[in-house]
Amino acid sequence: MAFSFLKDALHQRQQQGLLRQEQCVERYDAQHIVIGGKRYLNFSSNDYLGLASLPTPDALHHLPKGSGGSPLVTGFSYHHQALCDYLATSLKREAVLLLGAGFSANKAIMSVLGSQKGMRIVADKLAHASIIDGGLASDATFKRFRHNDVAHCEKLMQAENTSPSAVLDTEKVEENRGNRTNYTLVVTESVFSMDGDKAPVPALSALCQENQAALCVDDAHGFGVLGQQGFGVTELHDLPQSNLPILMGTFGKAIGTGGAFIAGSQALIDYLRNFSRDYIYSTAFSPFHAALTLHHLKQCRQDAWRREKLAENIAVFKNEMATIHAGQVSLLPSDTAIQPVIIGEPEKALTVATLLRESGFWVTAIRQPTVPKGTDRLRITLTASHQASDIVALVNQIKAICTA
Numbered sequence: 077m078a079f080s081f082l083k084d085a086l087h088q089r090q091q092q093g094l095l096r097q098e099q100c101v102e103r104y105d106a107q108h109i110v111i112g113g114k115r116y117l118n119f120s121s122n123d124y125l126g127l128a129s130l131p132t133p134d135a136l137h138h139l140p141k142g143s144g145g146s147p148l149v150t151g152f153s154y155h156h157q158a159l160c161d162y163l164a165t166s167l168k169r170e171a172v173l174l175l176g177a178g179f180s181a182n183k184a185i186m187s188v189l190g191s192q193k194g195m196r197i198v199a200d201k202l203a204h205a206s207i208i209d210g211g212l213a214s215d216a217t218f219k220r221f222r223h224n225d226v227a228h229c230e231k232l233m234q235a236e237n238t239s240p241s242a243v244l245d246t247e248k249v250e251e252n253r254g255n256r257t258n259y260t261l262v263v264t265e266s267v268f269s270m271d272g273d274k275a276p277v278p279a280l281s282a283l284c285q286e287n288q289a290a291l292c293v294d295d296a297h298g299f300g301v302l303g304q305q306g307f308g309v310t311e312l313h314d315l316p317q318s319n320l321p322i323l324m325g326t327f328g329k330a331i332g333t334g335g336a337f338i339a340g341s342q343a344l345i346d347y348l349r350n351f352s353r354d355y356i357y358s359t360a361f362s363p364f365h366a367a368l369t370l371h372h373l374k375q376c377r378q379d380a381w382r383r384e385k386l387a388e389n390i391a392v393f394k395n396e397m398a399t400i401h402a403g404q405v406s407l408l409p410s411d412t413a414i415q416p417v418i419i420g421e422p423e424k425a426l427t428v429a430t431l432l433r434e435s436g437f438w439v440t441a442i443r444q445p446t447v448p449k450g451t452d453r454l455r456i457t458l459t460a461s462h463q464a465s466d467i468v469a470l471v472n473q474i475k476a477i478c479t480a
């Protein structure tokens with residue numbers, strides 16, 4: 077192979093103990109996982125409600141398993157339409173666009189809106205890689221505010237504003253195109269994927285309205301979990317389209333299937349449909365997948381017990397962790413399913429994760445540079461499928477390892 081850098085770079089990664097590798101999962105559910113013939117309690121899944129293991133209704137089996145095309149050719153079926161309609165009604169949005177992955181959905185939003193002349197994107201420092209990649213690849217001025225710092229966000233929104241900011245009117249995006257004015261798009265996540273804390277969405281929404289900016293929220297870790305019916309951040313804070321004009325959510329986490337959606341005004345969705353290369357040039361997910369996802373969404377809404385069980389499990393975990401002496405390990409202020417246990421040094425985080433695996437707990441260590449130096453951690457995720465005794469056993473093992 078002519079490209080000698082391939083092996084060199086991989087070798088270097090290996091030397092640093094940073095080589096990434098898939099783990100081949102033999103059996104999976106949100107409580108247990110079988111890897112290399114060994115069964116573990118699973119504390120690494122984003123399947124927060126256990127919905128990935130729902131049985132498939134017989135009535136869906138006959139549906140096509142491939143869509144045969146991109147959505148604008150022949151890939152968009154009656155089942156995709158039904159899914160869009162259900163989401164629009166539930167979320168009280170005018171229109172919805174479906175995409176194959178959350179990564180593409182964020183890239184679509186950022187690159188399409190970011191290509192508007194005079195666009196400034198202001199995103200939370202901890203925003204997902206897809207938001208950063210999309211923002212940097214666009215023509216927009218791209219800035220990041222300190223994590224959850226509304227005042228810093230405001231400062232960045234107003235900095236170097238040479239001409240007055242025009243209303244980024246997502247009701248009339250089409251008319252905005254080509255105008256040489258300034259627009260501001262503020263981007264955050266409802267629940268942060270590595271820290272598990274929530275963004276101050278109502279405060280950011282108010283800030284955007286005062287400054288004629290548009291707010292975009294990535295609800296990947298909130299959709300399905302937040303709100304009485306699991307409709308996510310919009311239900312939790314009762315945010316209509318006018319207060320949260322650009323909403324993105326995924327089906328691969330709490331909903332238990334895969335794919336993503338963007339919801340907002342008819343004009344926003346029509347605009348993305350017409351100008352997003354991520355949407356236009358990619359094969360739609362299958363009619364089977366669309367119908368299956370709708371089935372999961374309905375089950376998610378109906379099964380309030382799953383959200384209640386998850387909340388109970390989070391409380392059990394936090395109570396148990398409180399019995400570990402401060403200084404040994406610490407938690408971040410999270411009340412969601414994502415519970416980071418801060419270890420502090422990369423080698424130690426890896427050692428703790430390895431020892432936990434040896435005792436039957438599948439836990440992932442997240443190290444720098446994914447998270448800031450000194451905050452190397454275990455990223456523990458809790459689900460509705462765990463029993464309280466699973467969680468007590470995990471915390472006892474963490475305690476035993478960290479006090480040894």
Ligand SMILES: *Cc1c(COP(=O)(O)O)cnc(C)c1O
Nearest residue numbers: 177178179204269294296326328
């Ligand atoms: C997982 C995730 C995505 C990407 O969604 P996929 O459907 O997995 O591509 C986007 N944003 C956040 C915050 C995520 O956690």
